[in-house]
Amino acid sequence: MADAVMAEDQKFCLREVLDTFKSCLSEDKEVLIDQYVAGWRGLVRFMNSLGTIFSFISKDAVSKIQIMVNHRNGENGVQYITVQSMVKYELDNGLVDITKRGSYPESGCRTLLRLHRALRWLELFLERLRTSAEDSKTSVMCSEAYNESLAKYHPWLIRKASNMAFCALPGRPTFFEVMNVGTPEQVVAMLGDALPLISEVYQVTEELYSKHDLLDLP
Numbered sequence: 001m002a003d004a005v006m007a008e009d010q011k012f013c014l015r016e017v018l019d020t021f022k023s024c025l026s027e028d029k030e031v032l033i034d035q036y037v038a039g040w041r042g043l044v045r046f047m048n049s050l051g052t053i054f055s056f057i058s059k060d061a062v063s064k065i066q067i068m069v070n071h072r073n074g075e076n077g078v079q080y081i082t083v084q085s086m087v088k089y090e091l092d093n094g095l096v097d098i099t100k101r102g103s104y105p106e107s108g109c110r111t112l113l114r115l116h117r118a119l120r121w122l123e124l125f126l127e128r129l130r131t132s133a134e135d136s137k138t139s140v141m142c143s144e145a146y147n148e149s150l151a152k153y154h155p156w157l158i159r160k161a162s163n164m165a166f167c168a169l170p171g172r173p174t175f176f177e178v179m180n181v182g183t184p185e186q187v188v189a190m191l192g193d194a195l196p197l198i199s200e201v202y203q204v205t206e207e208l209y210s211k212h213d214l215l216d217l218p
């Protein structure tokens, strides 16, 4: 059993996780929810391997992932194949709380919006990692990326807890090792490959949400 767990762990490689995000866009640029959710699952697994101090973050991410999986497995699962079809279905059927929280606290639209905002954090953080010098601090890169993105949607206590957790991040060399991608040069190259795709997934979602006025869903 222990061996099986070890083998599982050894297989873990951040390249595969980021590749999942690459596979999120369909040919006609729709965002595929199964792949999007699989990408987040992989990232959460990576975060868990960094220590239990991140478990309050991973709990929230896991619960949002689970809400999306439940929509996909529900009787209207086919409506949730892409973010585009989900938005249309939920809006057409009045399944979204638009101005204040009410009957639909677990709508796909508001849940995915939270992950979407976190994707912006990821994009900013990975870009900082990619261009960082050897002696740069991951905690600083992480909190700068956070302050420019997710922080503005979080209350004071969450911001405080998040910034404390970031301080527990390992230094750049160890962080790169845990990514299990290869040499630092290979990590940087991999990030350079993955980032444009992550950024495109973010942009496509952002434009869709903006077009339907969904960027502030409660």
Ligand SMILES: CCCCCCCCCCCCC/C=C/[C@@H](O)[C@H](COP(=O)(O)O)NC(=O)CCCCCCCCCCCCCCC
Pocket (backbone or CB within 6 Å): 014, 043, 044, 046, 047, 050, 054, 056, 057, 060, 061, 114, 115, 117, 118, 121, 142, 146, 150, 154, 158, 162, 169, 179, 218
């Ligand atoms: C590697 C370091 C990990 C840093 C993670 C940075 C993100 C910090 C997010 C802090 C969230 C704190 C938990 C609570 C959040 C909720 O209040 C809040 C609002 O939800 P509500 O409207 O339902 O109430 N939720 C959210 O904003 C969604 C947060 C989702 C966070 C997903 C984080 C996954 C991190 C994956 C890290 C992978 C790093 C890979 C780098 C090579």
